[in-house]
Amino acid sequence: MKPAPFDYYRPSTLEETLQLLTEFEEEAKIIAGGQSFIPILNMRLSEPGVLVDINQLSDLEYITVEDGYLKIGALTRQRTLELSSLVQQHVPLLSEALPFIGHLQTRNRGTVGGSLVHADPSAEIPLALSVLNAEVVLRSTEEIRTVEIGDFFLTYLTANILPHELLTEIRIPSANILPGYAFVEFSRRHGDFAIVAVASQLAADQDGRIHSGRLALGGIDAVPVVADDAINILIGRQPTDELINQALELALEDADPDDDLHASREYRLQLARVLAKRALLTAYERALKRR
Amino acid sequence: MDKVLRDEKMVVRVSINGTVVEDTVEPRKLLSDFLRENCGLTGTHVGCEHGVCGACTVRVNGKAIRSCLMFAVQADGSEIVTVEGLAAEGRMHPLQQAFSECHALQCGFCTPGILMSSVELLEQAHVPDRHEIIEMLSGHLCRCTGYKGIVDAIEKVVGDKSQ
Ligand SMILES: Cc1cc2nc3c(=O)[nH]c(=O)nc-3n(C[C@@H](O)[C@H](O)[C@H](O)COP(=O)(O)OP(=O)(O)OC[C@H]3O[C@@H](n4cnc5c(N)ncnc54)[C@H](O)[C@@H]3O)c2cc1C
Ligand code: FES
Ligand code: FES
Numbered sequence: 001m002k003p004a005p006f007d008y009y010r011p012s013t014l015e016e017t018l019q020l021l022t023e024f025e026e027e028a029k030i031i032a033g034g035q036s037f038i039p040i041l042n043m044r045l046s047e048p049g050v051l052v053d054i055n056q057l058s059d060l061e062y063i064t065v066e067d068g069y070l071k072i073g074a075l076t077r078q079r080t081l082e083l084s085s086l087v088q089q090h091v092p093l094l095s096e097a098l099p100f101i102g103h104l105q106t107r108n109r110g111t112v113g114g115s116l117v118h119a120d121p122s123a124e125i126p127l128a129l130s131v132l133n134a135e136v137v138l139r140s141t142e143e144i145r146t147v148e149i150g151d152f153f154l155t156y157l158t159a160n161i162l163p164h165e166l167l168t169e170i171r172i173p174s175a176n177i178l179p180g181y182a183f184v185e186f187s188r189r190h191g192d193f194a195i196v197a198v199a200s201q202l203a204a205d206q207d208g209r210i211h212s213g214r215l216a217l218g219g220i221d222a223v224p225v226v227a228d229d230a231i232n233i234l235i236g237r238q239p240t241d242e243l244i245n246q247a248l249e250l251a252l253e254d255a256d257p258d259d260d261l262h263a264s265r266e267y268r269l270q271l272a273r274v275l276a277k278r279a280l281l282t283a284y285e286r287a288l289k290r291r
Numbered sequence: 292m293d294k295v296l297r298d299e300k301m302v303v304r305v306s307i308n309g310t311v312v313e314d315t316v317e318p319r320k321l322l323s324d325f326l327r328e329n330c331g332l333t334g335t336h337v338g339c340e341h342g343v344c345g346a347c348t349v350r351v352n353g354k355a356i357r358s359c360l361m362f363a364v365q366a367d368g369s370e371i372v373t374v375e376g377l378a379a380e381g382r383m384h385p386l387q388q389a390f391s392e393c394h395a396l397q398c399g400f401c402t403p404g405i406l407m408s409s410v411e412l413l414e415q416a417h418v419p420d421r422h423e424i425i426e427m428l429s430g431h432l433c434r435c436t437g438y439k440g441i442v443d444a445i446e447k448v449v450g451d452k453s454q
Contacts, residue, residue: 002340005297008318008364016292038360039341042321051318055365079354103430105408106342108354109361191429 003041010053014168017054018141021164024050030166031055032075033110035102036118060113060168065090070177072170074113078125079104081112091172093181093199097128100183103191113167116152119159122194122219126153128183130224131199131216133176137169138162146171153223178203178212180287182279185218186271188262194219195263196271200279204287210234215280220255220272227251239284248276295364303367307332308376316363323347325363326373334374334403338432345431348404349373355408374403377410385448386410393444397435405431409445418453421446 009028011017021028029048031037032055040046054060060075063084070090072081081087082098101107101115101124115125116136129149136152138145138161145165152160161167178201185197202213213234215227230251234243257268295301300315307330314329323340326332326349338344340359347358350372377384386409389395396402405428412419412427419427424445428438 002321003319005317005319007297008293008295008301008362010293010364012292034360034362034365035342035357038321038362041319042340042359053365099426102342103345104411104427105345105348105355105357105430106360109356189429190426 002044003038004044004047006048006051008051008053010056012056014057014059014139014166017052017057017166018139018164020050020052021166022141024052025163028052028163030117032114033077033106034114035106035110036114036120054166063087065174068174069171070174072112072172074111074116074167074169076112078102078107078110078112078115082107090174091132091177093132093177093183093201094128096181097124097183097199100124100185100187100191100194100197112170116170117159117161117167119153119157119223120193121153121156121222121224122197124183124185124194124197124218127197127199127216127218127224129170129172130226131201131214132172133214135171135173136167137171138165139168140165150226155222177201178214178287179290180204180213180283180285182282182286184275184279184282186275196220196268196275198272198275198279200276200283202280202283202287204284204291206291208238208288209236210239210284210287211236213283215251215276217251217255217272217276220252220257220268222256225251225255234280239280244277244280245273247280248273251276293364301364301367303363305366305368306370308372318362318364320363321359322349322351322361322363322366322371323358325366326358326371329363332373332375336400336403338400343432344401345404345408346401348407348431350407350411353411353414355411372407372410374406377406384410385451386413386444389444389447390441393440393447395436395440395444401431401433401435405433405441409448412445413448413452418449424449 028050060073062073088095134149180202183199185194196219199216213231217225230247233247295318304313326335336346338346342357342360349358
C-alpha cells in the first residue's frame with residue numbers, strides 16, 4: 001500500500017465539508033481530482049491524518065454566466081471546462097490554455113479549484129486566470145471571502161487559503177475579458193509542465209492603437225508575473241518590434257527564475273522574451289479582427 | 292456522510308466489465324491495486340504509480356482515468372471497464388485486432404492503458420484526426436514501439452468507423 005494510513009471522510013454537503021475542515025484544521029487535507037495530491041501521497045511526501053474527499057459535492061461542478069461574471073464551480077473538471085461551449089464563446093483564452101494541462105486522462109479528473117490551490121508556478125489555469133484578473137471565493141463556517149487572483153498566489157505551491165477554508169468558486173468579470181487573446185507555452189513534450197507559458201489580452205481602437213491590455217508570464221518566478229508596466233508602454237500606440245522589446249525588458253526586469261533540471265535561468269528568460277512577443281502579436285492580430 | 296477510520300475497511304461496490312463486484316478495502320487502497328489484487332484483473336498494469344506513464348488507465352463511468360490516482364473507495368458505485376472487458380464473446384475488439392495487425396505493441400506493458408484511452412476517443416461524436424490521436428497518446432509512455440504503429444492502428448479503426 002503506497003500512501004500512509006489516513007482517516008477518510010466523504011461529506012455529501014458543503015456544510016458538512018466546512019464543519020470537518022473547522023474540526024480538523026491542519027490535520028486534514030482536501031482531495032479533489034487527486035491528480036497532484038495522490039502522487040504526493042503515493043510517494044509519502046505528505047502523510048495527512050485526515051482526508052476530506054469533496055468529490056460528492058456535485059453542487060460545485062458548474063459553469064454559468066450571470067451578474068456580469070463567468071462563474072466556475074471549484075470542482076468543475078478541467079476536461080469539462082476545455083469542452084464547454086460557454087467558455088469557448090465567452091473566454092476563448094481559457095479554452096486555448098486548457099489542452100496544455102497534463103493529458104486528457106488527467107484532465108478527466110483534475111479540477112479547476114485543485115489546480116489553483118496547488119499553485120504550481122508554471123500551471124496554466126493560475127496563469128490564464130491571472131491575465132483575466134479573476135476572483136476566487138473561499139468559504140469557511142465563519143465567512144465567505146473573495147480574493148483577487150493577484151493576491152491569491154503567495155509563493156511556490158502556496159496559496160492564500162487557510163486550512164479551514166474551501167475554494168468554492170472562480171469568477172471572471174466579463175468586463176475584464178478583452179477581444180484579443182493568446183495563450184502560448186513551451187514544454188519538453190506536450191503535456192509536460194510548461195518551462196515558460198505566457199497569456200495575453202489586448203484591445204485596439206479603430207486606428208489599431210492598443211487601448212487596454214494585460215500580460216502574464218508563468219515559469220519565470222514563484223508565482224505568475226503580471227506585467228502591467230510593460231503594457232502601459234504599449235497603450236495608445238501601435239505595437240512595433242522595438243516597442244514590444246522595450247516593454248518586455250521592463251516586464252522581465254524583476255523576474256527571478258530558478259535554474260533547475262529543465263532549464264537554466266538564462267534560458268527561461270530568453271524563452272519568456274520569445275513567447276511573450278509571440279503572445280502579444282497574436283493577441284494584437286485577434287484584437288484587430290474583433291474590433 | 293461516509294467516514295472510515297484508518298484501520299477500518301469500507302465496502303466498495305462497483306460494476307467491472309459488466310459484473311458487480313463487492314469487497315471491503317482500506318481507504319488508502321488505490322483503484323489500480325484493487326483491480327489487480329482484489330479482483331485478479333492483472334491486465335491493468337502499474338508502472339510509475341504517480342500518473343505519468345498511463346499504463347494503469349481504465350475507464351470509470353466512460354472516462355479514461357489513471358487508476359493509480361484514484362482510491363478504490365472513490366470508485367464506489369461506478370462502472371469500470373478494464374482491458375479485460377474489451378473482447379466480446381472471445382472476439383477481439385477492433386482496436387485489439389488493429390494493434391495486432393499494425394505491430395502496435397512489442398512487450399505489451401503500455402498496451403492496456405493505451406487501448407482504454409483509445410476507446411474513449413472512438414466514442415466521441417467527431418472523427419479524431421491524426422493530431423488528436425497523438426495528443427491523446429501524449430498521456431502514455433511506450434518504451435518499445437516508437438508510437439508509429441500505435442497511431443496507425445488507432446487511425447485504421449477510426450477510418451473504418453467513419454466509412
Ligand atoms: C502526468 C501529469 C501531468 C500534469 N501536467 C500538468 C500541467 O502541465 N499543468 C498543470 O497545471 N497541471 C498539471 N498536472 C496537475 C493537474 O493535473 C492537477 O489536476 C492539478 O494540479 C490539481 O487539481 P486536482 O483537482 O487534481 O487537485 P488535488 O490533487 O486533489 O489537490 C491539489 C491541492 O489542492 C487542494 N485542494 C483541491 N481542491 C480544493 C478546494 N476546492 N479548496 C481548497 N483546497 C483544495 C488539495 O488539498 C491539494 O493540496 C499534471 C498531473 C499529472 C499526473
Ligand atoms: S501507473 Fe498510473 S500512470 Fe503510471
Ligand atoms: S509495447 Fe513495450 S512499452 Fe509499449
